[in-house]
Amino acid sequence: MHNTQNDFSKQLQNEVLQAIATGNTLTIRTGGSKDFYGRRVTASNILSIAEHQGIISYEPTELVIKARSGTPLKVIQQALAENKQMLAFEPPAYNEKTTLGGTLAGNFSGPRRAYNGAARDYVLGCTILNGKAELLSFGGQVMKNVAGYDVSRLMTGALGTLGVIMDASIKVAPMPEAEITFMQTISLDEASTKLHQWSRLPLPISASCFYQDKLYIRLSGTEKAIDKAGKTIGGNQLNNAQIFWQSITDQTHSFFQSEQALWRLSVASNTAVLFPQENTLYEWGGALRWLKSNAAPATIRSDSHLINGHCILFRSTGSHNEIFQPLPAPLLKLHLRLKHAFDPYGIFNIGRMYPDF
Numbered sequence: 001m002h003n004t005q006n007d008f009s010k011q012l013q014n015e016v017l018q019a020i021a022t023g024n025t026l027t028i029r030t031g032g033s034k035d036f037y038g039r040r041v042t043a044s045n046i047l048s049i050a051e052h053q054g055i056i057s058y059e060p061t062e063l064v065i066k067a068r069s070g071t072p073l074k075v076i077q078q079a080l081a082e083n084k085q086m087l088a089f090e091p092p093a094y095n096e097k098t099t100l101g102g103t104l105a106g107n108f109s110g111p112r113r114a115y116n117g118a119a120r121d122y123v124l125g126c127t128i129l130n131g132k133a134e135l136l137s138f139g140g141q142v143m144k145n146v147a148g149y150d151v152s153r154l155m156t157g158a159l160g161t162l163g164v165i166m167d168a169s170i171k172v173a174p175m176p177e178a179e180i181t182f183m184q185t186i187s188l189d190e191a192s193t194k195l196h197q198w199s200r201l202p203l204p205i206s207a208s209c210f211y212q213d214k215l216y217i218r219l220s221g222t223e224k225a226i227d228k229a230g231k232t233i234g235g236n237q238l239n240n241a242q243i244f245w246q247s248i249t250d251q252t253h254s255f256f257q258s259e260q261a262l263w264r265l266s267v268a269s270n271t272a273v274l275f276p277q278e279n280t281l282y283e284w285g286g287a288l289r290w291l292k293s294n295a296a297p298a299t300i301r302s303d304s305h306l307i308n309g310h311c312i313l314f315r316s317t318g319s320h321n322e323i324f325q326p327l328p329a330p331l332l333k334l335h336l337r338l339k340h341a342f343d344p345y346g347i348f349n350i351g352r353m354y355p356d357f
Helices: 002-022 073-081 100-106 149-155 188-199 223-233 241-249 297-306 329-342
Strands: 026-029 045-048 055-059 064-068 123-129 135-139 164-171 178-185 205-211 214-221 262-266 280-283 288-292 310-315
Touching: 002 026, 002 045, 002 123, 055 073, 064 073, 064 100, 073 100, 100 164, 123 149, 135 149, 178 223, 178 241, 188 205, 188 214, 205 241, 214 223, 214 241, 297 310
Parallel strands: 026 045
Antiparallel strands: 055 064, 064 164, 123 135, 123 164, 178 214, 205 214, 205 280, 262 288, 262 310, 280 288
């Protein structure tokens, strides 16, 4: 397997060299589960990473796993579960083909993100294939080895515009001793007030969701801590809580089953309501708001700007191609410099994030 993967790496390097020589561009693809996300890329050849699979090393006692980018997320999660460990950022798996590489390229995190951190917070190191066909390694396999750590984090969320993530070392976490979800019927104003009150208390909250006048709070930790926190939270214990949270994570919940465009809004958690409540699902204590709307993107962005928010057209069946919030000129200039440093010939995922790179 080791020789096979080395041969595959060389094959990818040769494809990049050929693209440089011919002036062609490459669209990086692993499982394809997130093809819906981002701008429509300009016509180019597919650079498939799907065969680059396998867990390279896993040290349960060190809480670190290293795997190749094409490794299915379910394979990694199964290996961790056997040792009662997990990916603390609770990444979504939109289908069976979701991979580690795609998850990191999009910096995808689930309900735990507001309480445990984002995907990039757990990347200890990675190996990338840059736009000059060079294999470069950054970071390490333990947190104390911070050499190049920022570059590893930079690759997380770049959507492949800077290079190919070949493998990554990820910090993992023990599964909580117990988890309970409480649900209560409550108004949005009351829910917001309570969420902010609870945020100032040492409660083991690991997820929150508000939709259709129902507030869901998940507690994770020791049974003693959960029992004590439950008396503060109140409400009824939710049956099949794991199924509920999986439906929020993977967006199989009925809210997401719509032909309307889905927007992802990041705002201050105490931001006033601006969009119709029946079309909005709240997570992360109110800081993440999913909005269903067929309004013109310019309208959504303008309304979001009024509340100092940041919005992304997460998924749409329309022909819209301005997915991400436009960058201010100085920040765009910095992005272009980074793009040139990692991909000087402009080969990878051209136009996936912004039309300029």
